[in-house]
Amino acid sequence: MNHLDKLENRSIHILREAYSEFNNLGMLWSIGKDSTVLLWLARKAFFGHVPIPLIHVDTNYKIPEMIEHRDRLAREWKLDMIYGQNTDALENKETFPDGNTTRLKCCKNLKTNALKNTLNGVWPRYRMNHDTKEYEIDKNREPFTGVIVGVRSDEEGSRSKERYFSPRDKNNDWDIGDQPPEFWNQYKTDFAPGTHVRIHPLLDWTELDIWEYIKRENIPMVSLYFDQGEGKRYRSLGCAPCTNPVDSTAKNVDEVIEELKTGKFSNIAERSGRAQDKEDGGGLEELRKDGYM
Amino acid sequence: MEHLNKQDENMNIVIVGHVDHGKSTIIGRLLADTNSLPEGKLEQVKETCRRNSKPFEYAFLLDALKDEQSQGITIDSARVFFNTKKRNYIIIDAPGHIEFLKNMVTGASRAESALLVIDANEGIKENSKRHGYMLSMLGIKQVSVLVNKMDLVDYDEDTYKNIVKEYTKFLEKIDIKPESFIPVSGMMGDAVASLSDNMPWYEGQTVLESLDNFKTKKEPENRPFRMPVQDVYKFTKDGDNRRIVAGNIESGKVSVGDEVVFYPSGKSSKVKSIEGFNREKTDTIGVGYATGFTLEEQIYIKRGELASIYNQKKPKVSSRIKTNLFWLGRKPMKKGKEYKFKVGTSKVIAKIEEITRVIDASDLSNAKKESIDRHDVAECILTLDKAIAFDEVTDIDKTSRFVIVDDYEIAGGGIIQKALEDDLSEVRDKVMLRNYKWEKSIITKEERAEKYNQKSSLILITGKEDVGKKPLAKTLEKKLFNDGKIVYFLGIGNLLYGVDADIKATSNNNKEEHLRRLAEVANIILDSGSILIVTAVGLTKENLDTIKTSIDTENIQTVWVGDEVTTNIPVDIQITDTNSLEAESNRIKGLLQKEGIIFKPW
Numbered sequence: 096m097n098h099l100d101k102l103e104n105r106s107i108h109i110l111r112e113a114y115s116e117f118n119n120l121g122m123l124w125s126i127g128k129d130s131t132v133l134l135w136l137a138r139k140a141f142f143g144h145v146p147i148p149l150i151h152v153d154t155n156y157k158i159p160e161m162i163e164h165r166d167r168l169a170r171e172w173k174l175d176m177i178y179g180q181n182t183d184a185l186e187n188k189e190t191f192p193d194g195n196t197t198r199l200k201c202c203k204n205l206k207t208n209a210l211k212n213t214l215n216g217v218w219p220r221y222r223m224n225h226d227t228k229e230y231e232i233d234k235n236r237e238p239f240t241g242v243i244v245g246v247r248s249d250e251e252g253s254r255s256k257e258r259y260f261s262p263r264d265k266n267n268d269w270d271i272g273d274q275p276p277e278f279w280n281q282y283k284t285d286f287a288p289g290t291h292v293r294i295h296p297l298l299d300w301t302e303l304d305i306w307e308y309i310k311r312e313n314i315p316m317v318s319l320y321f322d323q324g325e326g327k328r329y330r331s332l333g334c335a336p337c338t339n340p341v342d343s344t345a346k347n348v349d350e351v352i353e354e355l356k357t358g359k360f361s362n363i364a365e366r367s368g369r370a371q372d373k374e375d376g377g378g379l380e381e382l383r384k385d386g387y388m
Numbered sequence: 389m390e391h392l393n394k395q396d397e398n399m400n401i402v403i404v405g406h407v408d409h410g411k412s413t414i415i416g417r418l419l420a421d422t423n424s425l426p427e428g429k430l431e432q433v434k435e436t437c438r439r440n441s442k443p444f445e446y447a448f449l450l451d452a453l454k455d456e457q458s459q460g461i462t463i464d465s466a467r468v469f470f471n472t473k474k475r476n477y478i479i480i481d482a483p484g485h486i487e488f489l490k491n492m493v494t495g496a497s498r499a500e501s502a503l504l505v506i507d508a509n510e511g512i513k514e515n516s517k518r519h520g521y522m523l524s525m526l527g528i529k530q531v532s533v534l535v536n537k538m539d540l541v542d543y544d545e546d547t548y549k550n551i552v553k554e555y556t557k558f559l560e561k562i563d564i565k566p567e568s569f570i571p572v573s574g575m576m577g578d579a580v581a582s583l584s585d586n587m588p589w590y591e592g593q594t595v596l597e598s599l600d601n602f603k604t605k606k607e608p609e610n611r612p613f614r615m616p617v618q619d620v621y622k623f624t625k626d627g628d629n630r631r632i633v634a635g636n637i638e639s640g641k642v643s644v645g646d647e648v649v650f651y652p653s654g655k656s657s658k659v660k661s662i663e664g665f666n667r668e669k670t671d672t673i674g675v676g677y678a679t680g681f682t683l684e685e686q687i688y689i690k691r692g693e694l695a696s697i698y699n700q701k702k703p704k705v706s707s708r709i710k711t712n713l714f715w716l717g718r719k720p721m722k723k724g725k726e727y728k729f730k731v732g733t734s735k736v737i738a739k740i741e742e743i744t745r746v747i748d749a750s751d752l753s754n755a756k757k758e759s760i761d762r763h764d765v766a767e768c769i770l771t772l773d774k775a776i777a778f779d780e781v782t783d784i785d786k787t788s789r790f791v792i793v794d795d796y797e798i799a800g801g802g803i804i805q806k807a808l809e810d811d812l813s814e815v816r817d818k819v820m821l822r823n824y825k826w827e828k829s830i831i832t833k834e835e836r837a838e839k840y841n842q843k844s845s846l847i848l849i850t851g852k853e854d855v856g857k858k859p860l861a862k863t864l865e866k867k868l869f870n871d872g873k874i875v876y877f878l879g880i881g882n883l884l885y886g887v888d889a890d891i892k893a894t895s896n897n898n899k900e901e902h903l904r905r906l907a908e909v910a911n912i913i914l915d916s917g918s919i920l921i922v923t924a925v926g927l928t929k930e931n932l933d934t935i936k937t938s939i940d941t942e943n944i945q946t947v948w949v950g951d952e953v954t955t956n957i958p959v960d961i962q963i964t965d966t967n968s969l970e971a972e973s974n975r976i977k978g979l980l981q982k983e984g985i986i987f988k989p990w
Contacts, residue, residue: 096676096677098397098398100676100677101398101676103678104636104676104677104678105678107636107678108618108636108678111618111619111634111635111678112618112733114619115618115619115691115733138665138666139664139665139666139667139678140634140678141621141623141665142621142623142628142630142632142634142663142664142665142680143628143665144621144623144626144628146623173626248467249467258494262796262797274490274491275490275797275798276490276491276493276494276716276798276801277494277497277798278493278494278496278497278498278526278791278798278801279497279789279791279801280636281730281790281791281798281801283796283797283798285728285793285796285797286796287796312666
C-alpha cells in the first residue's frame with residue numbers, strides 16, 4: 096500500500112463515518128482541485144454514488160468557466176447540487192468589485208455570510224432538478240449539522256490546527272487552543288443541539304498529493320489550473336477580481352506535478368494569488384473563525 | 389495486489405517527553421542537519437539572536453518557522469516535514485502546548501514510531517514516564533530514547549548509563565522494548581546526524597540512523613479477518629441493485645467465496661464480490677483498505693457489527709469488559725454515570741462497575757479511588773447496555789481499542805483486556821448459533837416491509853395480573869387487522885402447554901427459559917414481517933434485555949397497563965383506563981405511526 100492509498104483509505108473512512116453519523120450532512124464544493132478530489136473520494140466511498148448534497152456558495156464573481164464545470168459534472172454524475180448566495184449584498188452592490196467595500200468585507204458578505212445562511216437554511220437554497228436540469232428553490236430548509244470541507248493542513252497556518260472532525264459552536268466559533276482529542280479512527284460525532292461539526296477528510300493531504308491523485312485517478316479538472324499558452328496558470332481558485340494566476344508553463348497534470356516537485360513554489364504560499372489573505376495580516380484565520388472555510 | 393508491495397517512503401513520528409527536556413531543540417537540529425530548512429533561515433535566526441543578545445537555540449528556529457509558516461511547507465503547527473535519503477518524515481508534534489497530553493494522544497495515534505526525550509541533567513521526570521506509558525497504551529512499539537543535553541553533564545557516561553538503567557526497568561514493566569538509547573545534545577548536535585568526539589564511549593546509532601532503522605509497519609495479512617461494518621449501502625434509487633457491506637479492514641484479508649460471520653448477531657453468508665469504484669477488479673482485499681463486499685445471501689446486518697471469517701479466531705462478544713483506560717476529560721469519570729462508549733463502529737452506553745485500581749502513570753504505583761481524574765490511567769470493569777463484538781488486546785489490538793464520550797466530547801480511551809461473563813451469555817450463545825445456522829430466505833426484510841407496507845415490530849403489553857392486558861391486545865390486533873396490517877396476537881399462556889410443555893411441569897426457576905422460548909417464537913413471527921402483540925405479566929428490564937438479545941429488530945414498544953408501573957421496565961405508553969379499549973388501542977396505533985412502523989395518512 097503506497098502513500099496515496101493510505102491517504103485515500105483514511106479519507107474514505109472519514110467520509111463514511113460522517114455519512115453514517117450525521118442526519119443532515121452536506122459537502123462544500125468550490126469547484127477547485129481539493130474539493131473536487133473530495134467529491135471523487137465520495138464516489139469511491141459510496142461505490143460510484145454521491146449520497147451527500149453538494150453545496151456551492153456562488154459569489155457571482157466566480158470565473159465563469161467554474162460554474163460551467165460545476166453544472167456539467169453535476170448533470171453527468173447526478174449530483175445533488177445546491178447553491179446559495181447573498182442576493183441582498185449583490186443587489187445593493189456591497190462588494191469590492193463595485194468599489195463599496197474592502198476585499199475582506201466583500202468576502203464576509205459574499206462568502207462567509209452566504210455560507211452561514213445557506214448552511215442554516217435561513218436564506219433560500221437552489222437545488223438542481225435532474226428532470227429539468229435546472230435549479231429550483233429548495234423546499235427543504237433544515238440546517239446542516241455536519242459539513243464536509245476540503246481543507247488541507249499544509250495550505251495555511253490556521254487550517255493546520257483543525258481536527259478531522261472539528262466542532263463549531265452556535266456562533267460558528269472555534270476554540271483553536273482547546274480542541275478535543277482524536278485518536279484510533281474515532282471522531283467527534285456527538286454534538287450539542289445548535290452546534291455543528293466540520294469534517295475534514297483531506298487534512299493530511301499536501302498540494303503534491305492532490306495533484307498526484309488527480310493524475311492517478313484521472314479526475315476532471317477545470318482548465319484554469321493549466322497554462323493555456325500565456326505562461327500563466329491558477330494555483331488556487333477563487334473570485335475573479337481577487338485571484339491572480341502564477342507564472343507557469345505547466346499545461347497538464349503531469350507538468351503541474353513536475354513543477355511542484357522542482358520546489359519552484361516551496362517558498363511561495365499556495366494561496367498567495369488570493370488577495371484577501373493578505374489584506375490585514377491574519378486575514379484568513381479571522382475569516383475562518385467567522386465561518387469561512 | 390502487486391502495488392501493495394511498493395515501499396512507502398513516508399513515516400509519521402511523534403516526539404514526546406517532559407516539558408523543557410528539549411523536544412523542540414531536537415526537531416530544530418533534525419531540520420538543520422537534514423538540510424530541510426528554507427535557504428538562509430538558519431543564518432537569519434542566528435543573526436536575530438545575536439542582535440538581541442540572546443544565545444541562539446534551535447527551538448527559536450522552530451518558533452520562527454511557525455510564525456512564517458504561510459511561506460513554505462517545512463512546518464505547520466501540527467507537523468514538521470524533513471527527509472533523509474531513505475524516506476520522508478513527518479513529525480507530528482505540539483511541543484509546549486498547555487493541552488499537550490490531548491494533542492500528544494491525537495498525534496501519537498497517527499504515528500508509527502516515537503522519539504522520547506529525557507534531560508540528562510534533570511533525569512527522569514513524571515512526564516518521561518507518563519508519556520512512555522501513553523505510547524504503550526496507544527500501541528506504539530517502536531521507540532528510541534534520546535538522553536538529551538549531554539553537554540550539560542560534561543558528556544558523562546555514568547550519568548547516561550544510570551538513566552538508561554532506570555528507564556529500561558520502567559519500560560520493561562509497560563512492555564516497551566526501545567529500539568535504542570542515544571546520548572545526544574540537541575543544542576550542540578552531538579549524535580544527531582553524526583557521532584561525536586565528545587562521547588568516544590558511545591558507538592551506537594545516531595538519531596537519524598535510528599529513525600531510518602525504524603520499520604514502516606507492514607500489516608500482516610495472515611491474521612484473523614476483522615472489518616467493523618460502517619454501513620450497508622444500497623443505491624436502488626439510482627438503479628444500482630448491489631447491497632454492499634462497507635468498512636475498513638483492520639486485520640487480515642477477505643476473498644470472494646469466504647464465509648463471513650458478523651458479530652454480535654452471529655449471522656453469516658458467503659462473499660459474492662468485492663466492490664470498488666475506479667479500481668481494478670479484485671477477488672481478495674486485505675488490511676488497511678476501505679472496501680466493501682456483496683453477499684451470496686440476503687442477511688440483515690447493521691452498522692456496528694464486526695465481520696470475521698468462519699474457521700478463523702472468533703471475536704469476543706459481551707456486555708461486561710475488563711479495561712485499561714486513560715482519562716483526558718475535565719470532569720472526572722465517575723461511578724454511576726452513563727457514558728457513550730465506541731469501539732469499531734459500535735456505539736453503546738457504558739457505566740463503571742468497578743474501578744480495580746488507578747495507576748499513577750509516572751511511577752506505576754496503585755491507588756484505590758472512587759473516580760478517575762484527568763490524566764489518570766485506570767483499570768476498571770465496565771458494564772455496557774448492549775453486548776458488542778471486539779477482540780482482547782492480546783489477540784488483535786486494533787479491534788480492542790475504544791473511546792469514551794462525555795458531554796459530546798471524546799474524554800478517554802483505552803483497550804479491552806478481557807471479555808467477562810454477563811447475565812445473558814447463555815442466551816446469546818444460543819442466538820448466535822441459531823443465526824449462524826439460519827436457513828435464509830431470498831426475500832429481504834426491506835422487500836417484506838415494502839410489500840406489506842409496515843415494518844415488523846413487537847408490542848409488549850405488560851402489567852399486573854388481571855388488569856385487562858389481553859382484551860386490550862385483542863382490540864389492538866383487530867384494529868390493525870381491519871386496517872389491512874399483518875398482525876398477530878400471542879399470549880404467553882399460548883406457549884405454556886405447547887412449546888413449553890417439557891418445562892411447564894418442572895416450573896419454578898424456568899422463567900428465563902420461558903422467556904427465551906417466547907422470544908424465539910417471537911423472532912420467527914417478526915422475521916415473517918408481521919406486527920406481533922405479546923401479553924405477559926410483570927415484565928422487568930432484565931426480561932426485556934433477554935427478549936432483545938433474541939429478536940432481530942430494534943422495533944419494540946412496551947405498554948404498561950395499570951395505575952402504577954411496579955417493575956423497572958422502561959415504558960413507552962402507560963394505560964390506566966381500560967374502560968375505553970378503542971381509545972387506548974388508538975394511542976398505541978399512534979405510537980406505531982410516530983415510530984414509522986405503519987404509515988400515517990395525511
